[in-house]
Structures are given as C-alpha cells and as structure tokens.
Amino acid sequence: MKTIRVVIAGVGGQGTLLATRLIAETAIKQGLNVRIGETYGMAQRGGPVMGHIQIGEAYSPQIRPGEADALLGFEIAEATRRGVTYLKQGGLAIVNSKKMPPVEVISGMRKYPEEEELIRLLKRVSSRVAVFDATKLAEKAGDPIATNMVMLGALAVAGVLPFGEEEITATMKESIPARFLELNTKAFRLGAEAFRESK
Amino acid sequence: MLLMGNEAIVRGALEAGIRIAASYPGTPASEIGNTLAEVAKEMGIHFEWSTNEKVAFEVAYGASMCNQRGLVSMKHVGLNVALDIMEMAALRSVKGGLVFVSADDPSQHSSGQEQDQRWLAKQNCVPALEPSDPQDAKDFTVYAYELSEKYQLPVMLRTVTRVSHMRSNVKLGKLQKLEREAKFDFEQFSYVVAGFDRLFYGREREANEKIAKIKVEFDSSPLNKLAMTGKEKVGVIATGQTYNYVMDALVKLGAKDKVAVLKLGTSNPLPEGLITKLLKGVEKILVTEEPDPFVELHVKALAKDANPRVELYGRINGKLPGEGELMPLTVDGVIAEMLGEKLPANPRADVEREAKDMIFGRMLTVCAGCPHRPSIYALKRAVKAVKGDLHKIVMNGDIGCYGLAWAPPMSYEDTYFCMGASLGVSQGMSQVGVDTIAWIGDGTFFHAAIPALMNAVQTKTNIKVVVADNSVTAMTGFQPNPQSGKTATGEPTKSISIEAIAKAVGVEHIEVTDAYDTKATEAAFKRMLQTEGVAMVISRRICATEAIRKMRPKRPVPYVVDESKCVGCKLCLSTFGCPGLNFDEAKKKASIDPTICMGCGVCAQVCNIDCIHGRDE
Numbered sequence: 001m002k003t004i005r006v007v008i009a010g011v012g013g014q015g016t017l018l019a020t021r022l023i024a025e026t027a028i029k030q031g032l033n034v035r036i037g038e039t040y041g042m043a044q045r046g047g048p049v050m051g052h053i054q055i056g057e058a059y060s061p062q063i064r065p066g067e068a069d070a071l072l073g074f075e076i077a078e079a080t081r082r083g084v085t086y087l088k089q090g091g092l093a094i095v096n097s098k099k100m101p102p103v104e105v106i107s108g109m110r111k112y113p114e115e116e117e118l119i120r121l122l123k124r125v126s127s128r129v130a131v132f133d134a135t136k137l138a139e140k141a142g143d144p145i146a147t148n149m150v151m152l153g154a155l156a157v158a159g160v161l162p163f164g165e166e167e168i169t170a171t172m173k174e175s176i177p178a179r180f181l182e183l184n185t186k187a188f189r190l191g192a193e194a195f196r197e198s199k
Numbered sequence: 200m201l202l203m204g205n206e207a208i209v210r211g212a213l214e215a216g217i218r219i220a221a222s223y224p225g226t227p228a229s230e231i232g233n234t235l236a237e238v239a240k241e242m243g244i245h246f247e248w249s250t251n252e253k254v255a256f257e258v259a260y261g262a263s264m265c266n267q268r269g270l271v272s273m274k275h276v277g278l279n280v281a282l283d284i285m286e287m288a289a290l291r292s293v294k295g296g297l298v299f300v301s302a303d304d305p306s307q308h309s310s311g312q313e314q315d316q317r318w319l320a321k322q323n324c325v326p327a328l329e330p331s332d333p334q335d336a337k338d339f340t341v342y343a344y345e346l347s348e349k350y351q352l353p354v355m356l357r358t359v360t361r362v363s364h365m366r367s368n369v370k371l372g373k374l375q376k377l378e379r380e381a382k383f384d385f386e387q388f389s390y391v392v393a394g395f396d397r398l399f400y401g402r403e404r405e406a407n408e409k410i411a412k413i414k415v416e417f418d419s420s421p422l423n424k425l426a427m428t429g430k431e432k433v434g435v436i437a438t439g440q441t442y443n444y445v446m447d448a449l450v451k452l453g454a455k456d457k458v459a460v461l462k463l464g465t466s467n468p469l470p471e472g473l474i475t476k477l478l479k480g481v482e483k484i485l486v487t488e489e490p491d492p493f494v495e496l497h498v499k500a501l502a503k504d505a506n507p508r509v510e511l512y513g514r515i516n517g518k519l520p521g522e523g524e525l526m527p528l529t530v531d532g533v534i535a536e537m538l539g540e541k542l543p544a545n546p547r548a549d550v551e552r553e554a555k556d557m558i559f560g561r562m563l564t565v566c567a568g569c570p571h572r573p574s575i576y577a578l579k580r581a582v583k584a585v586k587g588d589l590h591k592i593v594m595n596g597d598i599g600c601y602g603l604a605w606a607p608p609m610s611y612e613d614t615y616f617c618m619g620a621s622l623g624v625s626q627g628m629s630q631v632g633v634d635t636i637a638w639i640g641d642g643t644f645f646h647a648a649i650p651a652l653m654n655a656v657q658t659k660t661n662i663k664v665v666v667a668d669n670s671v672t673a674m675t676g677f678q679p680n681p682q683s684g685k686t687a688t689g690e691p692t693k694s695i696s697i698e699a700i701a702k703a704v705g706v707e708h709i710e711v712t713d714a715y716d717t718k719a720t721e722a723a724f725k726r727m728l729q730t731e732g733v734a735m736v737i738s739r740r741i742c743a744t745e746a747i748r749k750m751r752p753k754r755p756v757p758y759v760v761d762e763s764k765c766v767g768c769k770l771c772l773s774t775f776g777c778p779g780l781n782f783d784e785a786k787k788k789a790s791i792d793p794t795i796c797m798g799c800g801v802c803a804q805v806c807n808i809d810c811i812h813g814r815d816e
Contacts, residue, residue, distance in 0.1 A: 036367065060443040100778075
C-alpha cells in the first residue's frame with residue numbers, strides 16, 4: 001500500500017489531538033502501520049499546533065515538505081501556513097473558515113488576513129480546497145468544542161484515508177465517553193455532509 | 200498497540216517490574232508521569248509527582264538500595280536539579296535497577312535552552328541509551344533495567360521531543376511483578392557495615408572500569424545495528440531518532456545499497472568496535488545526532504587511529520547546522536552531497552515567503568479567563584501608580600504559564616531564567632540598590648523558591664514577591680502540587696499552604712487576593728510596594744482551563760459587548776488582550792467570541808464605559 005500522509009493544523013485547545021488519535025486507532029484496527037508526529041508549543045492553548053499522520057510504511061514522524069496527501073486545517077490562517085509547505089501538488093485541503101485571532105491581532109499589532117487572500121495563496125499549491133465553517137456546525141451539534149469531529153467527519157468522506165465513515169465512527173464509540181458520544185457523532189455527521197456539499 | 204514514546208517508556212518499566220516511580224512534570228517528559236498516575240494503583244506500584252527532580256531521584260534511589268526497581272523522569276533541565284544525587288548514585292552504585300529519563304528538547308520547542316544531557320552521562324560514568332521510536336523506547340527501557348542491575352549503575356534513557364511525542368504501533372511484552380523483598384543492603388551501602396573508606400574513596404576508578412566493560416558489551420548489543428556489506432564508500436552513524444531521517448533519505452534517494460548505516464542506540468559508552476569497523480570500511484562518514492556533536496566528537500577521535508583519511512561530515516565541519524534539531528530535508532541534502540548528487544532547490548520558496556509575510560506568527564499567550572492576565576494587569580497598574588514608571592523596578596519572572604507575562608499586550612516581565620531564580624536574582628539586584636519584584640507561580644514556589652525566600656528574610660533584603668497562584672501545575676497539564684490536597688494518584692492528602700510557609704520563614708507582610716478582583720488585587724500590590732523588607736501578595740484563582748474541565752459537560756456562560764454602548768476605543772484589547780476579545784472592523788465595536796470566552800468577567804472591569812456584561816445582567 002502507498003503511504004497516506006495527512007497534516008493537521010490548528011490552534012492549541014481545538015482538539016486536534018483527539019482527531020489524530022481516532023484516525024490512528026482506526027488504522028491500527030485495520031492492521032495498518034501508523035506513525036504520528038506532533039508539534040505543540042508551551043502553552044495549553046493559543047499556540048499553533050500541528051500533527052503529522054502517516055499510514056503505511058514511514059520512518060520519520062515528520063512528513064517532508066510537499067508530500068502530504070491531505071491537509072486538515074482547523075483554523076484558516078494555520079491551514080494556509082502549513083498547507084503551502086506540506087500539501088503536495090494536487091493534494092486535498094479541508095479548511096475550517098473559523099478565524100482565531102492571535103494576540104498580535106487582538107492587541108492591534110497585526111491585521112488578520114482576509115479569507116480570500118489566504119485561500120488564494122493555498123490554491124497556488126493545490127486547487128482542491130474545501131472551505132466551510134466547521135465551528136458553526138459544531139455549535140449546531142451542541143458545542144463548539146466538537147469542531148474536531150466536524151473536521152474528522154469531512155476527512156472521513158473525502159476518499160483520502162484507506163477507510164471511511166463507518167470504521168471511524170466505530171472507533172469513536174469505543175474511545176469517546178458515552179456522555180459525549182451523541183454530540184461528537186452529530187458533529188461528525190454534519191462535517192461529512194458539509195464536505196459532500198462543498199463539492 | 201498505539202503508544203506515544205512517553206507511554207512506551209512506562210510500558211517498558213512495567214514490563215521490567217518497577218516497584219516505584221517519581222517525576223516532576225516538564226515538557227516533553229510530562230506524559231510519562233501522567234500515564235504512571237493513571238495506572239499506578241492498578242499495577243500496585245507507588246507513583247508520585249515529587250516536589251522537584253532531585254527529590255524524585257532520591258526517592259527512587261532509596262528504593263533501589265532496598266533492591267526495588269524504580270523509574271525517574273524529567274525534562275532535560277530537570278536533570279540539572281537532580282545532578283547532585285545522580286552523580287552519587289553512579290559512584291556509590293545502585294542495587295535495584297534505577298533508570299532515569301532525560302527528555303531533551305532540541306530546538307527548544309518548550310524550553311529555555313536545548314542543553315544536551317548526554318554530556319552529563321559521560322561526565323558521570325552513566326550509560327545512556329537513545330531510542331529512535333516508541334518501539335525502541337519500550338524495548339530499551341526493559342533492557343535498561345538489566346543493564347542497571349548487572350553493573351549496579353543508574354542508566355539514562357535519553358529521549359528527544361520527537362520520540363517523546365511520537366506515536367506508533369508498539370509490540371508489547373509481558374507485564375511483570377518481581378515480588379522482591381524490600382531490604383536495605385547494609386553490605387553495599389552502609390558506612391558502618393561496609394566501611395567508610397571502601398564506600399567513599401576510589402569509586403571513580405570502579406565506575407570507569409564498569410564503563411569499559413559496558414563498552415565491549417555494546418559492540419554486540421541489539422541496540423546497535425550495523426548494516427554494511429563492505430562495498431559502500433559512504434557510511435552514516437545515525438543516533439537515536441535521527442535514524443528515521445537517514446532511512447527516509449536513503450529510500451528517497453534510492454541509495455540503500457550505497458550507504459552503510461550504523462543505527463546507534465547507545466551513546467555512552469559508544470560501541471567503539473562497531474564504529475571502528477565502519478570507519479575502516481568507508482571513505483566518507485556522516486554522524487547524525489541532536490543537538491550537539493557529542494557522538495561526532497568521539498568518532499573524530501576514533502578516526503585518528505582507525506582511518507585518519509576518512510572524510511567526516513556532521514555538525515563540526517558545518518555540513519550540518521551546529522545546533523538545533525535536524526530537519527529531514529537537511530539530512531537528504533547532505534547524504535545526496537556525499538553520494539555526488541544534488542537535490543533541487545525548494546520549489547515553494549516564493550509562496551512560503553508570501554505566506555510568512557501575510558500571516559502573523561501567533562505568539563503564545565495565557566488562555567482566555569486565565570487568572571494570571573488580571574494579576575499582571577493589576578500589578579502593572581500598581582507599579583505605575585506607586586513608582587511612576589515601570590522601569591523604576593525590575594520585574595523578575597519565573598518558569599510557568601505566568602512566565603508569558605512578557606508577551607503583548609501585557610508586555611510586563613523583564614527576566615526569567617530557571618525554576619525559582621526570580622527570588623534569587625531579585626535579591627542580588629536589591630542588595631546593590633535596584634528595586635525588584637519576584638513574580639513566581641505556586642508550583643515553582645514549592646519546587647525551588649523556599650530556600651531563596653528564607654535567604655531574603657535572613658539577609659533582610661528588600662524584595663517584593665508576587666505568587667501567581669492558579670493552584671495547579673498548569674503549563675505541563677494540571678498535575679497536582681503540594682497545595683492541591685491530593686496525591687498524584689488522586690488520594691486526599693494535606694494541602695500545604697504557601698502563606699503558612701511564608702509566615703513560618705518570617706515574612707511579615709503577606710496578603711492573599713482573588714486574581715479576578717482587579718481593584719482589590721491592585722490595592723494589595725500597592726500596599727506591598729509601599730512596604731519595606733520582604734513583602735508578599737498571593738494572587739489566587741483556579742486555572743481557567745482546569746475550571747472548565749471541572750465544569751464539563753456544562754459550558755461557561757460567555758460575556759457580551761453591548762454594542763449600543765461600545766465606543767470602539769479598544770481599551771480592552773490594547774491593555775488586557777484576552778483571546779476571547781475581538782474587534783469588528785466593519786462595526787468598529789469590540790466583540791466577544793462565545794466559543795472562547797470562559798465567563799470570568801474581568802474584561803468588564805477593564806472597560807471604563809461599562810459596556811461589557813454577563814448574559815443575565
């Protein structure tokens with residue numbers, strides 16, 4: 001099997017880690033090799049975070065620039081920041097349009113770039129970009145904290161992974177505490193729907 | 200099973216039958232302790248978050264002298280704190296296997312420096328093992344216990360961030376319980392029984408002799424693997440995690456049969472026989488390691504006898520950068536160069552530069568609702584009011600979330616160095632006539648500040664101490680500390696009071712305030728600044744992230760901006776700058792992101808036209 005590589009980009013506190021783990025655990029259940037590298041800064045929240053998932057044969061925990069089959073961007077500026085480096089030409093970017101302004105923007109030192117500018121830049125690497133407001137969908141599901149499941153749902157139906165919706169939701173049932181399962185499953189479904197509609 | 204490097208170390212220690220484990224949290228080591236805290240009860244072992252790394256090491260060493268296996272873990276700089284006892288354990292020997300993890304952090308992802316702790320292993324005759332991935336981390340840990348007991352030496356398991364936080368499938372072995380009787384070995388450790396001279400003198404020679412034997416053993420150890428046919432002109436010594444980069448590079452370059460590779464898992468002592476064999480067989484050799492040229496320097500020395508004409512590539516001759524993590528592309532490039540090939544330049548350089556210009560760096564800041572933000576806000580106002588100018592006093596910070604006080608828009612913290620240093624350096628400044636504030640968190644206070652506080656009282660030094668108390672060790676993931684009233688495994692215990700300690704050591708001016716009440720906190724800071732001698736304010740409020748965790752699945756009720764009142768002055772953004780605040784450029788009004796706001800309401804105190812309200816107000 002060809003190695004599948006996915007980069008996840010977001011901001012601390014967005015739950016990128018849980019999304020990464022659910023993908024990895026699903027892959028392992030299918031008997032596949034997984035290697036994950038994660039970069040998170042000092043603070044629990046607010047800093048940029050990035051996860052690299054490789055399914056299949058891989059040594060390094062880091063994906064080399066220009067080799068990611070897909071980018072899962074939990075925050076739009078972080079999506080472009082990582083996408084221009086890691087996404088392969090013609091790779092798929094799934095982007096949450098949610099803006100999380102950092103302290104530079106909040107305190108007036110910098111401007112937050114326009115959504116169109118960010119997407120235009122990302123499209124110079126690959127034209128396959130799906131953008132939607134995943135955080136709003138998570139709110140619709142019951143809690144913005146479930147943004148990660150919306151993103152995961154979109155990736156599940158995007159045809160990038162060697163498994164799909166059913167396999168991932170089965171892992172969710174095993175790994176997510178019962179009292180949070182309904183919210184997460186709802187968010188996951190909304191994400192899958194949003195991706196299908198974005199085409 | 201999918202395991203993170205840090206979890207794999209715990210698994211290895213449990214397979215080796217540890218009886219005890221102790222740690223102090225610090226990235227990238229923290230998940231070792233977090234995992235132990237979860238499983239300790241079930242596994243019937245003792246685990247503790249010790250007050251600091253030195254105590255942690257001593258706890259495990261004590262058990263080792265009673266023939267029990269123990270694990271100590273810390274981030275690299277934690278080993279500096281534990282160095283006194285680590286050195287003693289190496290010299291006086293161990294009995295039950297004693298393995299300690301130094302989780303190094305090349306490129307300083309979450310550290311003040313990237314100190315390479317392998318030098319300390321070398322300096323103290325301690326074997327150092329370097330796993331390349333979670334499977335190695337598990338397997339090497341199991342082996343480390345055998346090695347430790349065979350040679351009666353503590354063993355360093357040296358990881359780097361990329362291994363600590365890497366996750367992959369790990370093949371597990373069997374969990375083991377050793378059921379050894381805990382018995383202090385008087386013959387081995389008691390001055391009275393063993394004799395003072397025998398225990399005290401000449402131990403360096405003994406340690407050197409042990410290392411000489413281990414060196415030979417490492418030549419045939421499965422931790423080191425030499426893949427060499429004898430036809431290669433190029434060789435690589437791939438240390439620890441960098442082995443992954445080297446193998447990916449060889450796959451990419453299609454050069455597996457052109458390059459001999461020594462996967463090096465033992466960096467102290469080095470397997471000199473294997474390295475000599477490789478040196479003799481090739482014309483060019485590359486050493487990959489992180490972050491210092493520790494192995495490379497020794498290889499250079501070995502080459503003098505083995506093959507003086509070999510061309511050495513690495514950090515010393517500048518083919519690789521002199522510091523920091525290695526990047527996969529850098530390793531690709533240098534191996535290609537050794538093979539006489541050239542890789543194309545980065546085709547994305549333009550678009551990457553544009554993205555860099557367009558997108559902010561995303562500076563770190565404390566969380567929405569973090570109690571440190573209002574503490575800093577109030578402190579800054581108090582200093583301005585009492586001193587007139589922020590530069591009339593030096594604000595010495597310390598290690599923890601509150602260390603981010605330097606970041607905009609607060610931008611109020613002049614220095615921070617290492618655990619507890621705020622109190623010490625403040626005293627030196629004060630002794631020579633420069634006014635100071637020591638700004639320290641609760642966890643750091645317990646870890647390293649108490650001797651310095653006693654020092655200030657005894658020497659009658661005029662320092663002001665602010666304890667930014669959020670009641671957990673937040674930066675590393677909410678581990679309990681001595682005031683939490685619970686042990687690492689969640690058992691209730693005594694809560695140790697910071698103010699009681701301060702009082703006991705003779706601090707006369709002590710006030711405790713609620714960090715969310717900015718007016719009261721500012722007033723307390725003013726009184727502190729106007730008091731002669733050692734004066735302390737404890738600005739207390741539970742960590743916001745911890746508070747939200749405890750409230751789940753309920754959500755905090757966010758505050759809102761009354762747009763009819765907001766005049767768009769941006770005061771809340773420019774002086775307070777909570778990540779929950781935002782500015783709507785179209786409407787020219789401040790706004791609050793309900794997905795981020797945690798409902799602390801402090802921004803409502805900052806607004807001077809009263810336009811921010813709770814939902815039900």
